[in-house]
Amino acid sequence: MAPIPRPAVDSVVPSRAWDALTPPLAQWILDAVSDLGYKRMTPVQASTIPEFMQNRDVVVEAVTGSGKTLAYLIPVVERLLRLEEPLKKHHVGAIILSPTRELAAQIYSVLQKLLAFHSPSAAAIKPPNDEPNDCQDGDQEPPIVEFSTSTLKVVPQLLLGGTTTTAQDLRYFLHYSPNLLVSTPGRLLELLSSPHVHCPQFSFEVLVLDEADRLLDLGFKEDLQKILGRLPKQRRTGLFSASVSEAVHQLIRVGLRNSKKITVKVKDAGGGEDRRTPSSLQMSYLVTPCSHKFPTVSKLLANLDPLPTKSIIFLSTCAAVDYFQHVLPSIFPQRDGQPFTLIPLHGKQVSKARDKNFARFANSTNPAILLTTDVAARGLDIPQVDLVMQIDPPSDAKVFLHRCGRAGRAGRKGLSVVFLQPGREAEEYPGFLERRGTPVSKLISENTAVEDPDGSVAAVAASTMRKVVLTDRAIHDKAQRAFPSWLKAYSKHQASHIFRINELDWEDLGKGWALLKLPKMPELKRWEGDKSLGVGVDFLSYAYKDKQRELLRQQAVREREGNPRLEPVASKEKRKAWSAKLDQHAERERRREKKRTRRERDRWEHMTPAEREGQKELEDMIEQVKQQKAEEDRFEEFHGFGD
Numbered sequence: 001m002a003p004i005p006r007p008a009v010d011s012v013v014p015s016r017a018w019d020a021l022t023p024p025l026a027q028w029i030l031d032a033v034s035d036l037g038y039k040r041m042t043p044v045q046a047s048t049i050p051e052f053m054q055n056r057d058v059v060v061e062a063v064t065g066s067g068k069t070l071a072y073l074i075p076v077v078e079r080l081l082r083l084e085e086p087l088k089k090h091h092v093g094a095i096i097l098s099p100t101r102e103l104a105a106q107i108y109s110v111l112q113k114l115l116a117f118h119s120p121s122a123a124a125i126k127p128p129n130d131e132p133n134d135c136q137d138g139d140q141e142p143p144i145v146e147f148s149t150s151t152l153k154v155v156p157q158l159l160l161g162g163t164t165t166t167a168q169d170l171r172y173f174l175h176y177s178p179n180l181l182v183s184t185p186g187r188l189l190e191l192l193s194s195p196h197v198h199c200p201q202f203s204f205e206v207l208v209l210d211e212a213d214r215l216l217d218l219g220f221k222e223d224l225q226k227i228l229g230r231l232p233k234q235r236r237t238g239l240f241s242a243s244v245s246e247a248v249h250q251l252i253r254v255g256l257r258n259s260k261k262i263t264v265k266v267k268d269a270g271g272g273e274d275r276r277t278p279s280s281l282q283m284s285y286l287v288t289p290c291s292h293k294f295p296t297v298s299k300l301l302a303n304l305d306p307l308p309t310k311s312i313i314f315l316s317t318c319a320a321v322d323y324f325q326h327v328l329p330s331i332f333p334q335r336d337g338q339p340f341t342l343i344p345l346h347g348k349q350v351s352k353a354r355d356k357n358f359a360r361f362a363n364s365t366n367p368a369i370l371l372t373t374d375v376a377a378r379g380l381d382i383p384q385v386d387l388v389m390q391i392d393p394p395s396d397a398k399v400f401l402h403r404c405g406r407a408g409r410a411g412r413k414g415l416s417v418v419f420l421q422p423g424r425e426a427e428e429y430p431g432f433l434e435r436r437g438t439p440v441s442k443l444i445s446e447n448t449a450v451e452d453p454d455g456s457v458a459a460v461a462a463s464t465m466r467k468v469v470l471t472d473r474a475i476h477d478k479a480q481r482a483f484p485s486w487l488k489a490y491s492k493h494q495a496s497h498i499f500r501i502n503e504l505d506w507e508d509l510g511k512g513w514a515l516l517k518l519p520k521m522p523e524l525k526r527w528e529g530d531k532s533l534g535v536g537v538d539f540l541s542y543a544y545k546d547k548q549r550e551l552l553r554q555q556a557v558r559e560r561e562g563n564p565r566l567e568p569v570a571s572k573e574k575r576k577a578w579s580a581k582l583d584q585h586a587e588r589e590r591r592r593e594k595k596r597t598r599r600e601r602d603r604w605e606h607m608t609p610a611e612r613e614g615q616k617e618l619e620d621m622i623e624q625v626k627q628q629k630a631e632e633d634r635f636e637e638f639h640g641f642g643d
């Protein structure tokens, strides 16, 4: 295996042998890591494990793919196995929280691999959807079975919304009495709400927030606040991420105790600047108009040497993934006589499809491409990912390094490419990234440049994809939904001074998206170009593949012909441009804020004292984050870094 990036900044601990730690790790752990082929600790493991095993909280920021998972799993299991006596039945000793189901499942799988070397724990591992066979009926009150607590062991449980019901999770909990829970916030909260699940101070040891900055985002605020309210304050806490911002470090003062900040960055090739990305990962950009983006992706896939085993394409919305999954295979090349397998994955797929698609990608033996959104940006560890392509930069600049970091993991060579449109994007975005510690350089290679002086390459690609769209009106519908949603995402980019809607080239976008026409959108009201994009389509006879759907459409056409007033007309509200809606938005936001405050007050009145404590703790954390962010913004503004 290629060398792991070397540490810098706060971390002074280099990569070390596993048996060099004091206090030493248990023999079974040494056997496990040796069997897994991990000869030495990575820098983040060498820095974190000794601290987290002792009574210290840790805030760990280390580049993607640097081995953070084992850096917390080893201390967590060691702590549970070094207790003086086993925990009482139905008492939880440790919790690991992750923002997504896929990441939680992955953490659980690493944990299983580790515990396989600890015989008492290995015997306790059951599949997460295991139905204890003495209680199959979902509606019955779960029986509480006797559970042997004489041996110290780690009994893990994976909690995932979508795969099991809360009742099934609770039955599993009551039957096997797990002491270590790996979960997403929502599902954990549901379990902790049961009076049968206990986390008292004398039992509860440690809480880990993986992708901590994402978990501290406002989207998770309520759940996290309630979770903290149900956990004892006297506990160890570990925050882990590749982007624990300075703001999150302030949490040390409020949420964490006796804490240690561990930062593992890497030096750039010349040994100078600190980087926030692994040195095995080449971070690059390409300047391409929209209509050249996918032809360029094809060229990369056709020519990159060695052939990328697995690649990820990031799009900005779920609807775009739903649409492009149909058209892209028509323009993607074959390698060694084999097509690439294109697998869609996004957060609006039902859990089963999401799990299946993720497993298909992870286990694919053919060259495979995951077409996805930011749901796959963080934490996922699929070592064979060689290439990451960001068709659009993410709206949240912080997500950029997480997306890139799906490639170039654990010292393996990886390439990340972000596609920028000529003009402001190409001129300003690289500088914007550099100021955030994630510099990118222009990808210069014969393999990538699409020479297209007369636009014929783009035209051929658009025409090939349009042929696919014409085979089924349902694909056209998807495109017409996806394009406005992409535009909305574009308009919400954090760096709004770079990503400006009024500088977009609509005709080129229509070609790049292989649209049959531009959708009716307020933004196009004053645009005088050809909204049919020069594609002559007879929409009256353009049919759905699905027979039932087509019959309904034909019926609707007949009805409309009989009564032209039935033509659906977008409401006045819908026809307003985004920009014109801003004032209304502000007013609505003010009213919403008022309602929110009232709701919060009501909720507070109905809270238990413990929940109030949790709420206060979290509010303190968020306040600190806000203050720090404001300070950072002022600093950036002063130095001309502002967005």
Ligand SMILES: Nc1ncnc2c1ncn2[C@@H]1O[C@H](COP(=O)(O)OP(=O)(O)OP(=O)(O)O)[C@@H](O)[C@H]1O
Pocket (backbone or CB within 6 Å): 001, 037, 038, 039, 040, 041, 042, 045, 062, 063, 064, 065, 066, 067, 068, 069, 070, 241, 242, 378, 379, 380, 381, 383, 405, 406, 409, 410
């Ligand atoms: N000591 C080690 N030696 C070699 N490889 C290791 C070692 N520890 C972990 N790895 C490998 O490194 C890869 C990345 O590990 P992990 O997923 O924990 O990274 P991470 O730092 O959590 O990344 P991210 O920030 O993207 O979540 C895994 O494939 C893992 O098997």
